[in-house]
Amino acid sequence: MKYIMQLMIILLISFVGELLYYLIPLPIPASIYGIIILFMLLEFKVIKLDQVKDTASFLIEIMPLMFVPAAVGLMDSYDILSKNLISYILVIVVSTLAVMVVSGRITQFFIRRRGEARE
């Protein structure tokens, strides 16, 4: 019964997310609406953590697996990428690295500055 309840809540929220995507003309996917809805429901104590926690943890644990189909799909994308392959790869590699370093360092800088100010 526990898992039926938990799965029902998470899938119902996913469905409501889909509905919002259908109704609102913005490029915001069902999953983003869903994350916000579940968070609100937890924050305003409409549902308790125990009512979703086990199923949520299970889904998060197997999440890497869910990216495999799309990633394997890259084997069919070579044709569309080949025209500008080197440019694309260059942009992707450099920007991914830059974003990771900049956002990480800036967050860390402000966390530490705040920590020092407090002492």
Place this chain on the structure above:
Amino acid sequence: MNEFIAESAYFGVSISLFAFFIGTLIKKRFKSAVFNPLLITIIIVIAVLLLFKIDYDSYYNGAKYLSYLLTPATVSLAVPLYQQWQLLKSNALAIMLGIISGMITSLVCVLAFALILRLDHKDYVTLLPKSITTAIGMGVSEELGGYVAITVAAIVITGILGNVIAESVLKVFKITEPIAKGIAIGSASHAMGTAKAMELGEIEGAMSSLSIVVSGLLTVVGATVFSYIY
């Protein structure tokens, strides 16, 4: 045989699971960030498909059920986010500045390369949403008139890359605060990176989840503004 595989409901999922199991074993055995389970899985599955001449559509016929779970799994990210909410609120400024600077870095990088490599406008807008989660990125690319299929490929490559390099990059650039690690991974490589952040710890995972949402939504606006520049 290919006909049977194409009809099979379980081939796609089981080969993916088995490959992931092998990937995890290799990672455990060698403990190096070079042996990334997701990357190993992708290589094994592609190798098997090519070796047995199975086309992608046949594989996807079964494997689509894994993709089906992606929305409920992403919704579930609200749970760690809720659990870390206090920590998040007390570091709100640092977190927001980190995410915003990451988004701007991503857009500026794409702009700089478009100028240097003389990409045309269509290629430029195709790459603008490359750091955000697939579903939002596709929408943005379509809206701005990009090649949606290339955007999807770029997002997936970004995600795999982020997942693979995260541990080494954080180490080399001395990013050690769990909050900063999560923000860095989520801003650079959306949900595929977040899967890695979850492995590193609960705080990292929660912060990375937050980055997907905030960075994704901000990029809708940011990419639109940047599309007028070049």
